[in-house]
Amino acid sequence: xxxxxxxxxxxxxxxxxxxxxxxxxxxxxxxxxxxxxxxxxxxxxxxxxxxxxxxxxxxxxxxxxxxxxxxxxxxxxxxxxxxxxxxxxxxxxxxxxxxxxxxxxxxxxxxxxxxxxxxxxxxxxxxxxxxxxxxxxxxxxxxxxxxxxxxxxxxxxxxxxxxxxxx
Amino acid sequence: xxxxxxxxxxxxxxxxxxxxxxxxxxxxxxxxxxxxxxxxxxxxxxxxxxxxxxxxxxxxxxxxxxxxxxxxxxxxxxxxxxxxxxxxxxxxxxxxxxxxxxxxxxxxxxxxxxxxxxxxxxxxxxxxxxxxxxxxxxxxxxxxxxxxxxxxxxxxxxxx
Numbered sequence: 531x532x533x534x535x536x537x538x539x540x541x542x543x544x545x546x547x548x549x550x551x552x553x554x555x556x557x558x559x560x561x562x563x564x565x566x567x568x569x570x571x572x573x574x575x576x577x578x579x580x581x582x583x584x585x586x587x588x589x590x591x592x593x594x595x596x597x598x599x600x601x602x603x604x605x606x607x608x609x610x611x612x613x614x615x616x617x618x619x620x621x622x623x624x625x626x627x628x629x630x631x632x633x634x635x636x637x638x639x640x641x642x643x644x645x646x647x648x649x650x651x652x653x654x655x656x657x658x659x660x661x662x663x664x665x666x667x668x669x670x671x672x673x674x675x676x677x678x679x680x681x682x683x684x685x686x687x688x689x690x691x692x693x694x695x696x697x
Numbered sequence: 698x699x700x701x702x703x704x705x706x707x708x709x710x711x712x713x714x715x716x717x718x719x720x721x722x723x724x725x726x727x728x729x730x731x732x733x734x735x736x737x738x739x740x741x742x743x744x745x746x747x748x749x750x751x752x753x754x755x756x757x758x759x760x761x762x763x764x765x766x767x768x769x770x771x772x773x774x775x776x777x778x779x780x781x782x783x784x785x786x787x788x789x790x791x792x793x794x795x796x797x798x799x800x801x802x803x804x805x806x807x808x809x810x811x812x813x814x815x816x817x818x819x820x821x822x823x824x825x826x827x828x829x830x831x832x833x834x835x836x837x838x839x840x841x842x843x844x845x846x847x848x849x850x851x852x853x854x855x856x857x
Binding site for chain 1: 698699701720723724725726727728730731732760761762763767769770771778779781783784813814816822837838839842845846848849850852853854857
């Protein structure tokens, strides 16, 4: 996982993760387990207002048992009057949704300004430069949206079938 | 498993949504083949979130790209807490978003959409200029790679 994917999976700010790791004296690793831990630390600090150290302790206790338990009491006062319960099943769902988004959407970005070759202001010349078949576009424009989407449906089914056969 | 079944399910459940992404691009004339349906839904209406969540739960939605069998609750709370959900379902892959980068939340997306009839369903798709804005704002290599074709489409349509 990249640093950005880890931050997206944790639903936290990357700079916050790096700074918090420095404050806690932790080495930052960009992987799934760390993203899950940082995600819970972020939630507890941001939503419940606990200190970073307290949130880190809560996250460590809550995630110690893996996915086997559904609710964990991550902290309680000595009299038992007040306690902090983490709903692990709910957090796991939240984390998996963010992890999926990180893996599917957050593909590594190119550094700097995107390359724009071709002729400035001439979209057709630029498209031709990129190898876009303008005749294909012209023929698509002559079709109705319904015809275009029917063609997409057929092509997508073909691609799915080919993937299934080669898997 | 098809776009038709997903679109039909969404409209039958009266979900307020606009089709964005690759399917919207194909509706405007893009030749790129996409395998997932991207929608922007109205996240302000509680009933809409509930309708979409129950539909996705009925389709056994599960986060895409993640190993199977992990605990995942598909309900309105999950939908509310995740601005983008990338899911695989019994009807096909679907990405649900509460806003579109470069365009805004559902209301802005709807304002920049047009109604079409296709695959036996009537639904809204993001218009071509807004789709180009969204691709540019997303900033991913695959979105940038799609821009020359979409900009050529827009230029050819203007010349018509």
